[in-house]
Amino acid sequence: MNKEIEKEFLEKAEIFKALSHPTRLFIIHAVKDESMSVKELTELVGVDISTMSKHLDILKRNRIIEGQKVKNFIYYKLAIPCVLEFMNCAVKIINKR
Amino acid sequence: MNKEIEKEFLEKAEIFKALSHPTRLFIIHAVKDESMSVKELTELVGVDISTMSKHLDILKRNRIIEGQKVKNFIYYKLAIPCVLEFMNCAVKIINKR
DNA sequence: AAACTATTTGGTAAATTCGCCAAATAGAAA
């Protein structure tokens, strides 16, 4: 496989990897309409806050969500609406099983 | 997080996980228009044939590709065209970086 | 300044993923 092509698929795989954890999919669902703080998301999911912070970091580094600082809080929201279309396709696949 | 909701996101994450490897994305690209055998794909990618067989198994178990047996060969092809739309969104994300 | 709150970072153990090799299967061809 060509080096150029290989890099292209490597980059795309990074995006899918960022989306391949249930907590991160839940985050996307939660912040698609309204932005939420790390603490709010932490309480919704029921996980350690450091764990949540790391999940958010993965989504942020991949430009899937973006955060806005207000006082002590950082409010995250979905940055790439098209990831929601991914979900519809995923549902189609799941329903075939 | 509700048990029902949790299961839903767990299932969706499985799909993304199946797509989160460069070789598996390459496979999808290769078999979107024409079906190919395990051996052909192996030679294109340059990996051990047992490794390729396992990648194909992951995609097959998730109903993303499907195989048809002809003589000794198994020809795989894309089963869910909507995954290609995923890619377009991924490219948008990559181009933002 | 001191106390408090939200978030991030570093570290560690457990679980998962990945690639290769060797061996097993399945079926075709000789």
Add this chain to the structure above:
DNA sequence: TTTCTATTTGGCGAATTTACCAAATAGTTT
């Protein structure tokens, strides 16, 4: 039947991921 070819399976070590805890940061409030 024996030999070949294509594919799958099992196993192992290396690398990656994940969750929690503890500690560090950053910025507010008192």
